[in-house]
Amino acid sequence: MTLIKSISGIRGTIGGQPGENLTPPDIVKFASAYGQMLRSEAGGGRIKVVIGRDARPSGPMVSSLVGAALTGLGIDVIDLGLSTTPTVEMAVTGEEAAGGIIITASHNPAQWNALKLLNARGEFISDAQGRAVITAADAGNFEFAEVEQLGTVTPNDSWRDKHIEAVLAHPLTDREAIAAANFHVAVDAVNSTGGIFLPALLEALGVKRIEKLYCTPNGIFPHNPEPLPAHLTELSDTVKEKGCHLGITTDPDVDRLAFVNEDGTMFGEEYTLVAVADYVLSQKPGNTVSNLSSTRALADVTVRRGGTYHASAVGEVNVVAKMKEVNAVIGGEGNGGIIVPDLHYGRDALIGTALFLSHLAKTGKTMTELKAGYPQYAMSKNKIQLTPGIDTDAVLADAAERYHNERVNLTDGVKIDFAEGWVHLRKSNTEPIIRVYAEAGTEAEANELAQGVMDGVQAAIS
Numbered sequence: 060m061t062l063i064k065s066i067s068g069i070r071g072t073i074g075g076q077p078g079e080n081l082t083p084p085d086i087v088k089f090a091s092a093y094g095q096m097l098r099s100e101a102g103g104g105r106i107k108v109v110i111g112r113d114a115r116p117s118g119p120m121v122s123s124l125v126g127a128a129l130t131g132l133g134i135d136v137i138d139l140g141l142s143t144t145p146t147v148e149m150a151v152t153g154e155e156a157a158g159g160i161i162i163t164a165s166h167n168p169a170q171w172n173a174l175k176l177l178n179a180r181g182e183f184i185s186d187a188q189g190r191a192v193i194t195a196a197d198a199g200n201f202e203f204a205e206v207e208q209l210g211t212v213t214p215n216d217s218w219r220d221k222h223i224e225a226v227l228a229h230p231l232t233d234r235e236a237i238a239a240a241n242f243h244v245a246v247d248a249v250n251s252t253g254g255i256f257l258p259a260l261l262e263a264l265g266v267k268r269i270e271k272l273y274c275t276p277n278g279i280f281p282h283n284p285e286p287l288p289a290h291l292t293e294l295s296d297t298v299k300e301k302g303c304h305l306g307i308t309t310d311p312d313v314d315r316l317a318f319v320n321e322d323g324t325m326f327g328e329e330y331t332l333v334a335v336a337d338y339v340l341s342q343k344p345g346n347t348v349s350n351l352s353s354t355r356a357l358a359d360v361t362v363r364r365g366g367t368y369h370a371s372a373v374g375e376v377n378v379v380a381k382m383k384e385v386n387a388v389i390g391g392e393g394n395g396g397i398i399v400p401d402l403h404y405g406r407d408a409l410i411g412t413a414l415f416l417s418h419l420a421k422t423g424k425t426m427t428e429l430k431a432g433y434p435q436y437a438m439s440k441n442k443i444q445l446t447p448g449i450d451t452d453a454v455l456a457d458a459a460e461r462y463h464n465e466r467v468n469l470t471d472g473v474k475i476d477f478a479e480g481w482v483h484l485r486k487s488n489t490e491p492i493i494r495v496y497a498e499a500g501t502e503a504e505a506n507e508l509a510q511g512v513m514d515g516v517q518a519a520i521s
Contacts, residue, residue: 066189070173090128092196111142112162114276133204143313145407151181163312166285238265251311320426338418340364345388353393372471439505
């Protein structure tokens with residue numbers, strides 16, 4: 060059982076002992092610390108906070124505790140109920156709220172849940188704010204409201220439609236082209252809120268033939284909810300058996316997006332952003348951003364379209380900061396996270412779906428033909444186990460020095476760019492490991508690149 064406190068929120072497994080797992084006292088403590096921070100930033104005036112949750116079984120319990128803690132502080136709560144991460148992000152600004160809490164453990168299994176914390180812009184809170192919340196929660200020094208100043212809870216189920224309307228209104232969403240393509244689509248929503256949002260979006264886009272897999276938002280995940288190839292065999296089989304043009308899947312909070320090709324093969328999570336960026340850049344030239352562990356194909360496509368690619372540290376908050384710095388027109392992460400800044404600065408599978416389908420419809424290509432048109436890379440993901448007492452920073456510094464003749468980026472760990480590919484080493488914030496990502500033209504070449512660097516690290520720590 061686990062409780063992880065980080066700058067973006069609190070995440071853990073439900074049940075067990077307070078302080079060791081995500082229990083009611085921990086939920087109340089962190090929600091209170093966050094609410095108190097927002098009140099302080101607002102100068103003590105009356106504020107609103109938006110909350111929403113994915114469909115996992117602990118959601119109603121966690122949501123009720125969060126709502127009670129916030130109203131106990133004198134904060135008015137707008138409760139979206141079953142929602143998505145990007146929907147809550149948009150609702151924060153739409154409702155002119157001081158912040159928002161998304162109750163979701165993202166791709167983690169059903170025994171997990173989390174509080175993901177937003178600022179008044181509907182973006183994840185900063186490092187400084189996150190540390191302030193952790194400090195205040197650990198201190199437990201809260202000032203709750205007297206009875207006449209208690210906050211209220213107002214249910215609001217309008218934001219699904221508002222979110223979809225905003226996606227339809229985006230200038231690069233081509234509903235006419237999508238409808239004319241007569242797409243036949245299979246959807247696997249892992250029995251979470253994507254089952255409410257994705258079919259509704261597809262219908263609004265003019266898609267009439269939808270095969271629904273696990274679209275009942277009961278939180279009973281039929282398979283591991285992370286949208287990786289090993290977990291999508293049933294979606295793949297459905298696409299082939301039903302003769303679909305493609306399959307679509309998201310994680311439980313609908314901020315990651317992945318596709319299955321018409322022949323049942325994977326389009327590739329890394330290539331979700333590549334394809335959407337290619338479409339956006341074809342209509343609106345400019346700069347792009349992804350994190351250091353994302354595919355080189357995005358940089359290739361960006362240069363081909365006349366733009367400049369920029370890399371950020373891993374983490375959505377870092378991607379967003381870099382996008383703002385370089386005025387990027389599209390950005391995201393290689394895990395299927397699409398950030399379209401002229402909609403909002405957050406990973407959003409709904410706008411990602413609309414733009415991808417617009418692109419596919421306008422090209423007239425099959426999924427496999429579309430994928431074949433992009434630079435082909437393969438990725439290898441590994442880890443190095445560390446023993447207590449190892450100076451991880453010294454290990455990474457040694458790796459950087461060993462490859463000083465290559466292009467080395469120290470923004471986030473150590474990324475080494477070779478002519479034939481790259482390797483990225485970064486320490487985990489939650490486990491005693493160094494994560495090792497590598498990319499090259501083939502999986503074998505990526506594995507070989509990664510192993511060569513890992514052998515050097517192992518030699519240094521042995």
